[in-house]
Amino acid sequence: MKTLVCPHCNTQVPETASVCTGCGAEVVRGLSRGGRSLVGLLCVGVAVVIAGIMLRVLEMHKAGLHCRRRNRNTGRM
Numbered sequence: 833m834k835t836l837v838c839p840h841c842n843t844q845v846p847e848t849a850s851v852c853t854g855c856g857a858e859v860v861r862g863l864s865r866g867g868r869s870l871v872g873l874l875c876v877g878v879a880v881v882i883a884g885i886m887l888r889v890l891e892m893h894k895a896g897l898h899c900r901r902r903n904r905n906t907g908r909m
């Protein structure tokens with residue numbers, strides 16, 4: 833019988849099983865290990881890009897507030 837290796841616990845799971853016998857994780861067919869890690873990398877990449885954009889927006893927002901405060905202070909003085 834052909835077996836698959838669970839990516840979560842590395843337990844050999846029969847190809848006919850829909851759930852890992854080791855950790856109970858759902859066995860996803862159709863994607864090889866490499867394909868799965870590629871999808872995982874893509875997800876991580878997208879998350880990193882989104883986090884970077886959010887950080888930049890936050891920094892720009894903070895910088896804008898600082899500039900406004902400085903302008904107000906210099907205006908008063």
Ligand SMILES: [Zn+2]
Binds near residue numbers: 841853
């Ligand atoms: Zn497992």
